[in-house]
Amino acid sequence: MFRTETLKNIHIKDFEEFFKEKDVKRRSARMKHNTTIDRYNMISKLIKEEVDNPNGAFTKSEINNFIFKKLFYDNNNYEYILKYSNFFATKFTKRSVAEKYLRENPLLKFNETLENTSSDKDYELFTSKLDCQSENASAIHLLVRVGFVNNFLGKVDFFAGITVDLQNSVLIVRLNYRHIKSSNKEPLKLLKEIKDLISGTGLSGKSFVPLKLNPISLDEDTANKTIFALYKELSSEAEDLLNARMTEETEDKIKEFLKETGITEIKDEYLEQIKAVLYQDISRNINPSSFKKGWIFRFDFREGNLTRATSKHEKKGPIYSSKTYWQLKELIYGEERMHEAGFHWKIPRSSDSVDVRVYSRNDTIIVHYYYNMRIDRKEKDEFVVQKIARNL
Known part of the structure; x- marks a missing residue:
């Protein structure tokens, strides 16, 4: 099942629209509950039931793509744009070569589904994805759980959506502004920790060593x-x-x-x-x-x-x-x-x-x-x- 702490990042209305688009049977009744927090528990249960059902309204891949897009883009409204030097791929790297490299390095969790993550560890990589143009690599996306924050929904996962944009030669770190304000980490320290992480520094950075990435600040x-x-x-x-x-x-x-x-x-x-x-x-x-x-x-x-x-x-x-x-x-x-x-x-x-x-x-x-x-x-x-x- 998906972590409720993860699902709380996505508006209930967005789930309702997804379930309606997929024509999920009895969706309103299956999501109904007195409290918003419990509705997220019901959403998690509904997703599991549909994915486990061979005749379910949507597939594991479809719900994963929906949740990834929401967590990576729609949920994050505050972006740091930097440069970088060194990386395992360039915009001239063929799709097949980039995919092979990502699969050969399991620490990078290439295309892993999001429902298998149950750890509360800070700075945990949830999954990585590859974008391509004309059969060449164009961007690598990394969804990282930075930690958690507490708000009116209780404990909520705090994510960073990180992109190494090969076409534009920039590094993008996406965060949720409210989560930054609610976090116990000072913004400058948080950015430094993320830069250290993706450059492979420290215990948490071991998963990112295969990227061979060197972030560069802008003056x-x-x-x-x-x-x-x-x-x-x-x-x-x-x-x-x-x-x-x-x-x-x-x-x-x-x-x-x-x-x-x-x-x-x-x-x-x-x-x-x-x-x-x-x-x-x-x-x-x-x-x-x-x-x-x-x-x-x-x-x-x-x-x-x-x-x-x-x-x-x-x-x-x-x-x-x-x-x-x-x-x-x-x-x-x-x-x-x-x-x-x-x-x-x-x-x-x-x-x-x-x-x-x-x-x-x-x-x-x-x-x-x-x-x-x-x-x-x-x-x-x-x-x-x-x-x-x-x-x-």
Whole structure:
């Protein structure tokens, strides 16, 4: 059976939708109980009954894939992005070669099912999985039980979803933000322990030695430059859109106004400052659907250790009507650094979008997904990671 402590990471509604999709008989009656905790016990029992039944509504493989995806992606909303050097595989490694290596190293628990895990040991690897593109290895995923936390459901397993992304050359450590806050481990220490673990250090790290992995932290400057590059992409699109709403006649009027005030040398920076006032006004009337790539909804700009300005849109809408945004734009572009920003990205060839807060801390880039991003997170996650890696 699956550990109840593991199942508590997944919303009961998600189980209800899975059982409905699989047309499980009498599913509501079999899950019914007075307390939420006991409902999880009933869910565990229902899963066992269906898997043990040769004519069950779903297979062991189907329920394992469902639970893995929920634990690895949907449940984790706080990601550390790092680099790495050394690994047993590259993006040119053939699927057959990678699979053979993983199977020959049983400590890596390749494709092991999740219902066989009963240990309460911290930093236990539950399973590993391989993703491939065009018959080449593209990513290795490791589901690790970090420990447990206590909340209103009692004891709950605390998981880390770790990916070595061979295509984008990044290492991703995914955690649940509430579990981090509930854990007795300080976040910086927790990240260090996970890095030591996957590099094969210490007693718990023995299982990970075959990975031959060396995690590498990002220096703060690299992280800040990357966030700025993401900021600049959306900022440039917004400015192009706003510029299109201004005519040559408008610019002529600005120049005429400056001449009338006695300014003889009309510099570009003067024009831009007055345009910024007009941009704020125009932005208030632009439909968000006009932005094709997305928009910035918050930012935190710092000089040295001091916060110069923080600005945000309360409803995560475009920030371009903010006076602070335009006041600091040229300074930010001059520094080419950004400590933190909130991005609403529209996913190409899709009606979907993703809202994330991206910031630099602890020698990593941290991506914090907003709660409403929980569903179908795998696709959103892959889009965001690719976006960051391209600018890293």
